[in-house]
Amino acid sequence: MSVVNTNQRQKIVIVNTGCANISSVRFALERLGVEVDVSDDKSVITAADKVFLPGVGTASAAMASIKQKELVATLQSLTQPVLGVCLGMQLMVDSSAEGGMNNTSGDIPCLSLMPGHVARMEANGLRLPHMGWNTVQHSDDELFKGIPQDTYFYFVHSFAVPDYAHTLARCDYGGSFSAAINKNNFYGVQFHPERSGEAGAQLLTNFVNL
Amino acid sequence: MLAKRIIPCLDVRDGKVVKGVQFRNHEIIGDIVPLAEQYAKAGADELVFYDITASSDARVVDKSWVSRIAQVIDIPFCVAGGIKSIEDAGRILEMGADKISINSPALNNPDLINALHDVYGQQCVVIGIDSFYNEATNQYEVYKFTGDESRTQKSQWQTIDWIKEVQSRGAGEIVLNCMNQDGVRNGYDVKQLKAVRDACEVPLIASGGAGEIAHFTDVFQQADVDGALAASVFHKNIINIDELKAELTANGVPMRKRHGLTAQAEGVNP
Numbered sequence: 106m107s108v109v110n111t112n113q114r115q116k117i118v119i120v121n122t123g124c125a126n127i128s129s130v131r132f133a134l135e136r137l138g139v140e141v142d143v144s145d146d147k148s149v150i151t152a153a154d155k156v157f158l159p160g161v162g163t164a165s166a167a168m169a170s171i172k173q174k175e176l177v178a179t180l181q182s183l184t185q186p187v188l189g190v191c192l193g194m195q196l197m198v199d200s201s202a203e204g205g206m207n208n209t210s211g212d213i214p215c216l217s218l219m220p221g222h223v224a225r226m227e228a229n230g231l232r233l234p235h236m237g238w239n240t241v242q243h244s245d246d247e248l249f250k251g252i253p254q255d256t257y258f259y260f261v262h263s264f265a266v267p268d269y270a271h272t273l274a275r276c277d278y279g280g281s282f283s284a285a286i287n288k289n290n291f292y293g294v295q296f297h298p299e300r301s302g303e304a305g306a307q308l309l310t311n312f313v314n315l
Numbered sequence: 316m317l318a319k320r321i322i323p324c325l326d327v328r329d330g331k332v333v334k335g336v337q338f339r340n341h342e343i344i345g346d347i348v349p350l351a352e353q354y355a356k357a358g359a360d361e362l363v364f365y366d367i368t369a370s371s372d373a374r375v376v377d378k379s380w381v382s383r384i385a386q387v388i389d390i391p392f393c394v395a396g397g398i399k400s401i402e403d404a405g406r407i408l409e410m411g412a413d414k415i416s417i418n419s420p421a422l423n424n425p426d427l428i429n430a431l432h433d434v435y436g437q438q439c440v441v442i443g444i445d446s447f448y449n450e451a452t453n454q455y456e457v458y459k460f461t462g463d464e465s466r467t468q469k470s471q472w473q474t475i476d477w478i479k480e481v482q483s484r485g486a487g488e489i490v491l492n493c494m495n496q497d498g499v500r501n502g503y504d505v506k507q508l509k510a511v512r513d514a515c516e517v518p519l520i521a522s523g524g525a526g527e528i529a530h531f532t533d534v535f536q537q538a539d540v541d542g543a544l545a546a547s548v549f550h551k552n553i554i555n556i557d558e559l560k561a562e563l564t565a566n567g568v569p570m571r572k573r574h575g576l577t578a579q580a581e582g583v584n585p
Binding site: 126127128129132133135136161162163166192203231232233234235236237238239240252253256257259261262263277278297299300301302303304305306307 | 316317318319320361382385386389390391408410411413414433435436437438439487488516517518541542572573574
């Protein structure tokens with residue numbers, strides 16, 4: 106397993122989206138031996154070498170929190186590598202169908218860091234949420250360096266970005282969907298690398314080394 | 316292909332892992348963090364920590380161990396016990412748990428399920444159900460406060476009705492603890508799990524009764540559960556997780572292959 110390049114000291118910032126799940130991403134990075142800040146300060150986020158956008162919960166709750174913290178423009182202006190995790194990935198596209206159970210207002214506008222729409226998974230009759238370890242097929246991008254095809258990652262979600270132009274890795278669950286997406290400096294993974302054992306640690310290492 | 320999950324369950328009381336027989340006579344197994352680490356390394360797909368005293372004692376217990384577990388393990392874990400509000404759930408998730416499981420508080424206040432769904436999403440809302448087969452009435456009955464035998468009581472729900480109810484309120488996964496089988500290692504309650512499977516559209520985890528590898532094969536093949544939870548067979552080293560998974564794979568039950576092991580097998584330099 107390749108290790109984090111510690112020759113140059115990096116500023117790694119996890120955006121404090123107000124969502125839960127921030128701790129597990131921070132702990133996973135700390136296990137790799139890198140220092141991490143959790144912040145909702147615009148200048149700290151902008152000055153970071155690498156930015157993580159974590160999230161669990163619903164797109165509507167997460168976007169409400171990001172708007173309340175006035176971080177939309179800041180996140181849209183980032184030029185360094187950014188990795189969205191799970192809901193954090195879903196927030197990177199244009200819009201999401203995931204409101205709360207009583208949501209009747211239609212699509213939730215997201216960050217539009219790349220095109221795309223988050224829809225409830227069809228899963229072709231399979232059970233939802235899609236929960237557990239599933240295999241991923243990737244396009245040999247730097248983010249998946251050293252990770253064999255069909256490696257298992259941990260997923261837990263009911264909504265997904267379809268397999269489309271910005272798909273970097275795909276997964277199959279009653280149909281193909283985006284396991285990872287990418288446009289320019291923006292990367293997103295639908296699975297939880299922080300909870301995907303050695304494979305997840307390798308992916309986080311690859312991202313930190315970008 | 317989505318793998319079926321093997322889930323060691325660690326009952327926690329006063330910061331120690333304990334194990335009882337049919338929910339009674341708890342003996343101390345060991346400290347939480349080293350045990351969690353050991354199971355993650357041994358190939359468990361997920362861990363569940365049940366704080367078995369919290370609900371029945373009506374107190375908020377010290378949950379700082381959640382954070383200590385999150386720091387050391389790299390597989391998902393779920394925490395149950397004494398979560399009565401979205402604030403309680405939020406604290407556990409902020410400390411690094413991936414899912415929260417509620418049992419008695421959901422029976423006392425079913426609206427909590429809707430609230431947890433709306434704030435944190437369906438994917439982290441697990442409902443634990445303690446189900447007892449009543450031979451006299453030939454019915455499956457839901458019990459609450461099972462962490463303390465002096466306060467254990469029957470709820471007004473029959474198991475299948477309660478499963479339908481929690482799903483309609485936004486439950487993301489159901490762990491069915493078959494009380495008659497708990498800790499006795501005579502096999503999962505395949506009959507009950509099969510009956511429940513039809514009503515359960517979300518992932519279903521079997522709990523209670525695992526004693527040997529064949530019991531896991533039976534429950535996956537016959538009741539089509541998504542995961543199998545067990546405690547004593549792992550705590551007492553009766554079943555080795557690698558051997559269990561090899562046997563299940565050989566029987567056609569899809570199991571996760573670990574990244575590190577794959578690389579080794581293919582001779583890739585680490």
